[in-house]
Amino acid sequence: MSIVIVGGDRLGNIPDRLSKLGFKEIEHVTGRNSYKFQLSTDADMVLVMTDFISHNLCENVKCKAKSCNVPVLFCRRSWSCIYKKLDTCGFLN
Structure with a gap:
């Protein structure tokens, strides 16, 4: 899966954690x-x-x-918020 992250100057370890969840392309x-x-x-x-x-x-x-029929998730720049939102919307297996 591929994901586009909008916002934030620096992402820290968020791209690494997203790649561990199966996101291959991160922009x-x-x-x-x-x-x-x-x-x-x-x-x-x-x-x-x-x-x-x-x-x-x-x-x-x-x-x-x-x-483009692409789902959009809105959350704060914290890994716990991102993970919770991905789980709630069914993007995690």
Whole structure:
């Protein structure tokens, strides 16, 4: 599976933990000056870190993901929040 992470300047160990869960392709787009956001067509899901993104970019991401039928998860930049959201939405086996 592939995932696009939007928001956050640095991700720390989040990409490593996501790869351990089975995400092969991980793309990161910062939440700063990213008004020209382009969603790759092979993305399986979008993860938006709500505490490090502008409102306009958040709306842009949501609209583009909806037009591509890609699920969007909104959560804070903490591994426990990300893991809980992935589990709740059924992305973990």
